[in-house]
Amino acid sequence: MAAKQTVTPVEPLIIIITPTYKRPTRLADMTRMSNTLRLVPHIHWIVIEDDNYTVPYVEDILRRSTHIYTYVAAQTPAGYPKRGWYQRTTALRMLRNNTQSVMRDYKEGVVYFGDDDNSYDTRLFTDYIRNVKKIGMWAVGLSGGSLVESPKVVNRTVVGYKVKWGGKRKFAVDMAGFAINLNIVLNTTAVFGKSCRSGFGAPEPCLLEDMGFSQTDIEPFGLDEDAAKHDVLVWHTRTTQPKFKKDPSDAYDEFVVEL
Amino acid sequence: MAAKQTVTPVEPLIIIITPTYKRPTRLADMTRMSNTLRLVPHIHWIVIEDDNYTVPYVEDILRRSTHIYTYVAAQTPAGYPKRGWYQRTTALRMLRNNTQSVMRDYKEGVVYFGDDDNSYDTRLFTDYIRNVKKIGMWAVGLSGGSLVESPKVVNRTVVGYKVKWGGKRKFAVDMAGFAINLNIVLNTTAVFGKSCRSGFGAPEPCLLEDMGFSQTDIEPFGLDEDAAKHDVLVWHTRTTQPKFKKDPSDAYDEFVVEL
Numbered sequence: 001m002a003a004k005q006t007v008t009p010v011e012p013l014i015i016i017i018t019p020t021y022k023r024p025t026r027l028a029d030m031t032r033m034s035n036t037l038r039l040v041p042h043i044h045w046i047v048i049e050d051d052n053y054t055v056p057y058v059e060d061i062l063r064r065s066t067h068i069y070t071y072v073a074a075q076t077p078a079g080y081p082k083r084g085w086y087q088r089t090t091a092l093r094m095l096r097n098n099t100q101s102v103m104r105d106y107k108e109g110v111v112y113f114g115d116d117d118n119s120y121d122t123r124l125f126t127d128y129i130r131n132v133k134k135i136g137m138w139a140v141g142l143s144g145g146s147l148v149e150s151p152k153v154v155n156r157t158v159v160g161y162k163v164k165w166g167g168k169r170k171f172a173v174d175m176a177g178f179a180i181n182l183n184i185v186l187n188t189t190a191v192f193g194k195s196c197r198s199g200f201g202a203p204e205p206c207l208l209e210d211m212g213f214s215q216t217d218i219e220p221f222g223l224d225e226d227a228a229k230h231d232v233l234v235w236h237t238r239t240t241q242p243k244f245k246k247d248p249s250d251a252y253d254e255f256v257v258e259l
Numbered sequence: 260m261a262a263k264q265t266v267t268p269v270e271p272l273i274i275i276i277t278p279t280y281k282r283p284t285r286l287a288d289m290t291r292m293s294n295t296l297r298l299v300p301h302i303h304w305i306v307i308e309d310d311n312y313t314v315p316y317v318e319d320i321l322r323r324s325t326h327i328y329t330y331v332a333a334q335t336p337a338g339y340p341k342r343g344w345y346q347r348t349t350a351l352r353m354l355r356n357n358t359q360s361v362m363r364d365y366k367e368g369v370v371y372f373g374d375d376d377n378s379y380d381t382r383l384f385t386d387y388i389r390n391v392k393k394i395g396m397w398a399v400g401l402s403g404g405s406l407v408e409s410p411k412v413v414n415r416t417v418v419g420y421k422v423k424w425g426g427k428r429k430f431a432v433d434m435a436g437f438a439i440n441l442n443i444v445l446n447t448t449a450v451f452g453k454s455c456r457s458g459f460g461a462p463e464p465c466l467l468e469d470m471g472f473s474q475t476d477i478e479p480f481g482l483d484e485d486a487a488k489h490d491v492l493v494w495h496t497r498t499t500q501p502k503f504k505k506d507p508s509d510a511y512d513e514f515v516v517e518l
Contacts, residue, residue, distance in 0.1 A: 024406060028378035028494035035381060036294040119287035122294060139514060145504040147283060147516045164504045230514050235287035238499040239378075245404040245423045255398060255489050257406045 011042045012108035014129050015095065015182065019087030020058065020116050021050040022258050025239040029117045030058060034065040040125040044102050045069040046094070047116075048087035050076055057256045070094070070102065085192040085203055088113055092191050099186060109182030110136075113175045117239050124233040128221040129179045135213055138221040140177040141235035148232055149174060151220050158218040171205040171213070176234045178204070184211060270301045271367035273388050274354065274441065278346030279317065279375050280309040281517050284498040288376045289317060293324040299384040303361050303368075304328040305353070307346035309335055316515045329353070329361065344451040344462055347372055351450050358445060368441030369395075372434045376498050383492040387480040388438045394472055397480040399436040400494035407491055408433060410479050417477040430464040430472070435493045437463070443470060 016037070020026060037043055045067050049055060054073045062069040074090040076083065095102060095111070103109055110132045114120070119141075128138055137158060139150035144165035151173070152160040161172035171178075190210035196203040222230050275296070279285060296302055304326050308314060313332045321328040333349040335342065354361060354370070362368055369391045373379070378400075387397055396417060398409035403424035410432070411419040420431035430437075449469035455462040481489055 024401060025494070025496060027491070028400060028496050031380050031494075032291050032295065032378045035298060035379075036291065039294060039297055119291045120294075121290050141287060141514075141516065142283060142501050145502065146506070147503065147511050147518070148514045150514070162510075164506065227513075232286070232514055232516065235284070235290075237284060237287050238501075240497040240499045242401050242497075243404065244406065247405070247423065251421075252406050254486075255400075255407045255409070255491055257400065257491065259406070 008105050008107065009042060011106075012110050012130055013103060013106035013182075014040070014043045014125055014179075015102060015109050015111045016043060016045050016114045017088055017091040017111065018045065018047045018114050018116050019050060019084035019091075020047055021083065022055065023241065024244070024258055025241060026116070026258055027057060027061070027256065029239055030061045033114070033116050033118075033120070034061050036120050036122060037125075038066050039122045042106070042130075043067045043125070046091045046102075047071045048090050049073045050083060050087055055258075057258075068104075079194045081194070081196075082203070084115070085196070089191040089193070092185065095182075096186055096189075099182075103182075110179050111182055111185050112179040115175065117237060118176050119235040119237045121231070121233040123231075128233065131221075132179045132181055132219060134184060134217050134219060135178060135180050135208070136219045136221050137173055137178045138234070139223065139230060139232055140174045141232040143174040143176070143236035149177065151177075151218065151223060153220045153223045153225060156220065156225075158215055158220050169205045170215075171208045173204050173208075174236055175204055176236055178208070180211070184213075188212060267364050267366065268301060270365075271369050271389055272362060272365035272441075273299070273302045273384055273438075274361060274368050274370045275302060275304050275373045276347055276350040276370065277304065277306045277373050277375050278309060278343035278350075279306055280342065281314065282500065283503070283517055284500060285375070285517055286316060286320070286515065288498055289320045292373070292375050292377075292379070293320050295379050295381060296384075297325050298381045301365070301389075302326045302384070305350045305361075306330045307349050308332040309342060309346055314517075316517075327363075338453045340453070340455075341462070343374070344455070348450040348452070351444065354441075355445055355448075358441075362441075369438050370441055370444050371438040374434065376496060377435050378494040378496045380490070380492040382490075387492065390480070391438045391440055391478065393443060393476050393478060394437060394439050394467070395478045395480050396432055396437045397493070398482065398489060398491055399433045400491040402433040402435070402495035408436065410436075410477065410482060412479045412482045412484060415479065415484075417474055417479050428464045429474075430467045432463050432467075433495055434463055435495055437467070439470070443472075447471060 076086040151158040196206035335345040402408045410417040455465035
């Protein structure tokens with residue numbers, strides 16, 4: 001029996017870019033995120049460590065995730081205002097320089113910035129992200145001092161944003177609230193640069209403006225005007241960093257942990 | 260073709276008891292936990308709401324979990340020192356009074372108290388909990404002011420506990436750090452009673468003493484003395500409750516959220 005070795009996938013590949021860094025709750029966060037992603041097919045998981053070295057125990061989690069992954073170290077250089085910007089930038093450049101090695105036999109891709117401490121309903125991937133043709137947007141729970149931040153939709157078109165923080169931004173959206181078709185990523189050089197300001201302006205609208213998007217490009221997901229209630233499919237959660245009683249650090253030598 | 264309708268499962272059923280309550284991060288936490296459990300077969304998920312009513316949106320998550328579940332409301336009456344005790348007690352009584360409706364065709368079961376905000380590696384269920392014959396114990400990350408709390412094992416026997424909090428308790432173990440074979444649960448009437456003190460003594464060792472366990476009954480998992488490093492398979496994590504900017508509560512009427 002000759003098995004057909006390569007079948008071109010019909011589905012678009014979801015490329016998830018996750019910046020990460022060492023902290024006591026990280027292995028727990030990454031394990032939970034990995035569990036969620038194991039339920040979704042056709043993913044390439046790009047994880048960028050904010051350090052000079054990758055961490056073997058994080059790579060073990062990625063290996064168990066059952067997905068193709070890329071795991072590299074890229075320590076934030078001086079001048080970047082916030083954690084994660086340089087790592088996302090590194091991933092975007094890698095994607096542009098090594099598109100084939102990420103895409104393999106896939107014909108289409110969608111890029112999503114998925115942080116390791118957020119909470120994801122798997123339908124975010126299967127019903128929203130997988131279907132993004134240009135730029136998709138949706139509601140994000142527990143973001144910006146709101147129970148929900150969301151694009152405002154009239155006649156199936158995004159006309160503004162329901163947010164309590166930074167409502168005057170051109171794209172008032174959290175990192176977890178949008179995904180971009182790979183073709184658009186590949187046709188620009190936009191990154192999360194040092195010039196993207198922290199706080200009011202940035203970095204999400206900075207990237208999206210640099211990519212040349214206008215409001216009419218946005219495809220809203222899960223915001224049908226005739227629905228009685230909308231499910232929130234992604235939450236901007238944070239895991240509390242515990243307070244530890246003082247202890248010699250070698251007390252945990254026999255366990256896989258991070259300080 | 261006559262399909263065989265009932266096949267007696269060879270695996271023990273894992274009965275997970277999860278107390279829960281309304282809070283802004285709850286739907287995110289339950290979604291993440293449900294994603295993890297979807298990866299593990301042979302589970303019955305008992306969820307007890309600390310309220311007079313169950314919540315339809317929580318039940319939607321349980322329905323999507325792909326597991327058989329039981330979801331009931333049991334508001335904590337006066338006199339219980341901590342959240343969750345009365346709900347776990349309710350679940351234990353239900354299990355004793357309605358064993359057949361939970362067990363169905365399963366011949367063996369294991370009971371685990373799995374809170375909705377903790378982080379679980381799926382191997383906790385497949386490699387540890389599923390194999391508990393009497394009472395199993397293992398390391399818990401980020402518990403009691405420690406990076407890891409763990410039973411102390413010598414010659415494959417638990418001889419004490421490596422903890423920084425409450426080390427003199429007879430069973431110095433977090434709720435996430437043990438599971439009990441159903442037969443033992445059914446042969447006792449032990450519950451998390453009001454007489455179980457909060458703080459130093461309770462409630463875990465109180466329950467385990469009332470069930471008649473002694474130290475020699477404990478089966479340690481994942482603590483082989485010759486291993487170079489042990490993986491932590493469960494973490495006592497907490498999701499930070501966000502601070503919300505003031506807002507009329509009806510602003511979120513169109514989304515499924517909890518205040």
